[in-house]
Amino acid sequence: MGGSSRSELDISPGSNVKPGGLAVAWKYIYKYNTLIMLVLLIIASSMISPAFFTERNIFNLLRQISGLTIISMGMLLVILTGGIDLSVGSLLALGSVIVALFLNGMPLSEAILLTLLVGALLGGASGFLVSFAKMAPFVATLAMMTIARGLAFIVSGGHPIITSSEGLSSFGTGYFLHIPLPVILMFVIFIITVIVLRYTVFGRMVVAIGSNETAVRLSGIGVKGYKFSVYAIAGVCSVIAGIISTSRTGVGSPIVGTGMELDAIAAVVIGGASLNGGRGSAFNTLLGALILGLIGNIMNLLSVPAYPQQVIKGLIIVIAVLMQGIKKQSDN
């Protein structure tokens, strides 16, 4: 550390923290705060309820959060670029409704492909508004949020659409090696996100744009295309979650996914991502979604009513982000 030259304006200690026992311990606590929080919750849960550590409950929990996790991966990409997507919950509902409608008139694979296409198109529309029309992401996706929800009501006529497709419900209720299929899909999408962020030019540029868009543009990178793409991907993730929802219940509903955008943002933020962009990880986002799911799960096991659940969830978000605030200060 003595050999490296330093700017006097930059005063971050980086890896130069004094190697005292307590300091090291704190450093690790800050660094892995999301993981530590999850582990503490798991320990607490297993102590509170003997039903927690059953295979049935664990897979139930994972299946419940599979949609949220998939949406959170799309949300992570958007947030990494410094944007936000409020339309994911509505697109989930739209996906849930149209896949049921499509299934009543065409084969499974075509219905799913068409649904994914609609997700890409509507997500892409937000992306177009943000990147090419230079609209604020909050505003563009807020508009898409109400448009997609409205479309879901229009195409369904306001009623749940029942689908008799056995192919789809065998996915929603099926298992592979004792693991529910939606959970497998969730892990596949998680791993793809990890790989994209780690090993591809696309992932690299998404993070770089969030870190300093001007510098990236002046490096000769076409920023708009990347910004457009992340919203399209978030749209696809949202309708996938919608398809999962329909596959589990056999019903496409225009009212599912209400408030899902907030849970997805919460998962990403609990995972330590910066809403200014440029910082965040797929692994920690997965942990964030697990924490959110776990809180709901344990409170259900304890029969805590729904309203206090919301308050406690909000408090957990505050605690998680506070811990990161302390982390940032210790970095400075």
Added chain:
Amino acid sequence: MPENYCVEMRGISKAFGGVNALKNVDLAVKKGEIHALVGENGAGKSTLMKILAGAIARDNGQILLDGGEISITDPKSARNLGIGIIYQEFVLAKDLTVAENIFLNRLSEGLIINWKKLYRKAKDLLDNLGFDINPSATIDTLSVAHQQIVEICKALSENSRILIFDEPTAVLATREVERLFTLLETLKKQDVSIIYISHRLEEIFRIADNITVLKDGSTVGTVRTKDSGKDEIIRMMIGRNLESMFPDRNAEIGEEVLRVEGLNSGQRVKDVSFVVKAGEVVGISGLVGAGRTETVRAVFGADRKDGGNVYVMGKPSNIKSPRDAVRHGVGLLPEDRKAQGVLLHLPIKINSTMSAIKKISKGMGWISSQEENKLVEDLVKKLAIKTSGIDADVSSLSGGNQQKVAFSKWLASNCRILILDEPTRGVDVGAKVEIYKLINEIAGQGVGILMISSDMPEIIGMCDRVMVMKDGLVSGELAKSDLSEESILRLAIGG
């Protein structure tokens, strides 16, 4: 005779993590003097000044004001004691007006803001400095130089008796510098003590009464300007002689690589034409606001062109975006390193391969870590970037090393034309020399270089030819043999 000192810092120490930024530093400034604080980047100047201004807390040491010990706990307590600071990076609210920024912490005397009075007070302050700036203009419509003036007004409006300037002239052109110096002299006569941080020794020898030199977080010594010379100061700072500042270049000037004809862009670029050849370093000089940055931004496609032709390697090329420019082999090192040049909070690795990402990726955009690491390791070695490793964030580097990272991006991309906008701004003397060597080396490889600089010795020492701009027009071109501060100034000011 400590009672003569207006402000005294004794035995100041500060460590960040395990690193000592300051070790037992002393500084004593008299009433009504201009006291220069010099040292290479990383010497601890800014840290020392941030302690005085209350922005960071000291670990040890005393601060005395008029002989009595004082306690500075935060920026507010420092301001109340009459200590004002003008940072190198401005702290202005960009969407607010000039007047609002100047009087930000005391907009109103009662509950309601008297806008008329506020604007008038701001205008008085600005007029007093000799600057015609509209007090109701928002900050982001002002040039960098004018933004700095607002910063100075803000500090002055708080009746500061000790004013700290951190590299104030780095962003100013000659005329503004003269005005600033006149202002400093006036303040001095009013018994204001001025602490002046600068890398520009010419300036320091013109205006400072005493000079304190810091090196590696310790005081080397304080000398009276009258009794000292540039060579002595440089020796105290780095132990190097001035002659080696501008190393010789061994570049053969070849074919034309860039030709710009009748370029127009916005209000600041009017009918600009010039040529750059392979291996040549062409300078663009002129006052701030003469249209230098705007010209190169238009060439690079960062701003819209309103007319004119650009030929790259002899072929007409329609560059509409930075992406087009990079495809044509044109690179740009922007003026504002932190805002435009580097990704501060990402690793060196990512920064260095930004413009050469195609080279290290294959297929559908898979990055080859092996090739990337090799490319970046080579660049770090070649540019002698001082870092703990290629995965270190750029923000952990000194200014000079950050600038080298910005350079490395274009070395990796193998560009044919490299545009440099103030390449050594805010960089210490030692790193400057390294950047000059680097420019020479790049030119030696047959790259044509177009360089904007407000640093006169630099543009004279480095360029084969200099084009001077004034009010958006090219006012003249000077061959190497005709280059002097006088000849450049005559074209820049006109008359």
